[in-house]
Amino acid sequence: MSERNDDAFVERAKALLDESETSLSPEVNARLVQMRREAVMLAESLEARGAFSVLRPFVPAGALTATLSAVVAFWLLAAAPLPSIYEDEAQQLAAEEMELLEDLEFVAWMIVEEGEFDAG
Amino acid sequence: MTDAAALNRFLASVEKRAFRMAQYAVKDVDDALDIVQDTMMALARRYADRPEAEWKPLFYRILRSKITDCHRRRQVRNRWFVWLRPQGDEEGVDPIEQMPDGKGADPEHRWELEMSIEKLSQAVEVLPQRQQQAFLLRAWEGFDVASTAKAMGCSQGSVKTHYSRALHKLRSALEECVHE
Numbered sequence: 001m002s003e004r005n006d007d008a009f010v011e012r013a014k015a016l017l018d019e020s021e022t023s024l025s026p027e028v029n030a031r032l033v034q035m036r037r038e039a040v041m042l043a044e045s046l047e048a049r050g051a052f053s054v055l056r057p058f059v060p061a062g063a064l065t066a067t068l069s070a071v072v073a074f075w076l077l078a079a080a081p082l083p084s085i086y087e088d089e090a091q092q093l094a095a096e097e098m099e100l101l102e103d104l105e106f107v108a109w110m111i112v113e114e115g116e117f118d119a120g
Numbered sequence: 121m122t123d124a125a126a127l128n129r130f131l132a133s134v135e136k137r138a139f140r141m142a143q144y145a146v147k148d149v150d151d152a153l154d155i156v157q158d159t160m161m162a163l164a165r166r167y168a169d170r171p172e173a174e175w176k177p178l179f180y181r182i183l184r185s186k187i188t189d190c191h192r193r194r195q196v197r198n199r200w201f202v203w204l205r206p207q208g209d210e211e212g213v214d215p216i217e218q219m220p221d222g223k224g225a226d227p228e229h230r231w232e233l234e235m236s237i238e239k240l241s242q243a244v245e246v247l248p249q250r251q252q253q254a255f256l257l258r259a260w261e262g263f264d265v266a267s268t269a270k271a272m273g274c275s276q277g278s279v280k281t282h283y284s285r286a287l288h289k290l291r292s293a294l295e296e297c298v299h300e
Contacts, residue, residue, distance in 0.1 A: 006287055006291075009287070009290075009291055009294075010259045010287070013240060013259060013260075013290065013294075014259055014260055016233075016236055016237050016240045017140070017240070017256075017259075017260045018260075019233060019237055020140060020237045020240075020241065021136045021137055021140055022136075023237075024136055024139065024140075028139065028149065028153065029136075031153050032135040032136065032139060032153075032156065033135075035135070035153075035156060035157045035160050035161075036128065036131040036132060036135055036160060037128075038157075038160075038161070039127070039131060039157075039160035039161050039163070039164040040124050040127050040128045040131070040164065042161060042164045042165060043124060043127055043164040043165075043168035044124050046164075046165065046168070047124075047168070047169075
């Protein structure tokens with residue numbers, strides 16, 4: 001397949017995809033507009049609260065304070081462990097192993113989906 | 121400083137395409153809308169103060185991450201609840217059925233166009249995730265290899281491989297559609 005043929009194919013595919021973009025249902029379009037407005041309002045509210053400009057010069061000190069607070073909190077918690085939601089240690093271990101298994105299975109699924117096995 | 125007007129313009133320019141990309145990936149209208157919403161909110165919350173030129177690659181990187189999260193939730197849910205699913209229940213809605221009646225003056229041409237779109241959509245939907253992402257970002261969004269690699273969180277070599285394989289599969293599937 002020549003590069004020129006690929007370019008022609010891509011150009012045609014792009015035109016079809018552009019057409020599909022313009023023919024969304026009114027309901028979907030309305031939802032997208034609403035989401036966009038909410039996102040812009042969120043950005044504006046954060047800006048108004050000064051989350052970006054006023055606090056920015058103090059972020060390093062704030063980060064240090066947060067870190068120290070976390071260290072102190074962890075030290076206090078370590079002295080008084082929270083009650084486990086599991087009846088016994090075996091049950092907790094089983095739950096943790098299941099989470100790990102789910103992660104491994106998900107990774108394996110992703111590998112297959114991405115077609116990254118290349119025997120060649 | 122956040123330029124609300126610029127953010128609004130940017131999101132308006134990508135929202136429909138992002139929805140279609142999410143829909144191709146998860147094959148469900150509601151999930152696709154949720155993904156786009158989460159992506160917009162994440163961009164607004166964390167990156168609205170970044171230079172405008174950075175928004176697009178960031179947006180698509182977040183979109184990819186949200187799509188992956190959706191797949192992961194489905195994997196976990198399907199493992200535990202597949203035996204509860206009613207027989208014959210199909211997830212998702214055919215995106216072509218969502219399309220309004222053709223608005224062109226030539227109904228036959230409109231029908232042919234819709235059929236082509238449907239076939240292309242179906243072919244894109246069945247691509248492996250990475251190939252689908254590489255194709256849509258490179259061919260549709262017009263990203264160069266470097267920007268695509270950044271959005272996909274992979275190497276430029278991987279982008280080229282995924283893109284090449286996607287093109288090959290799509291051309292094989294659509295030979296009769298795109299050669300007029």
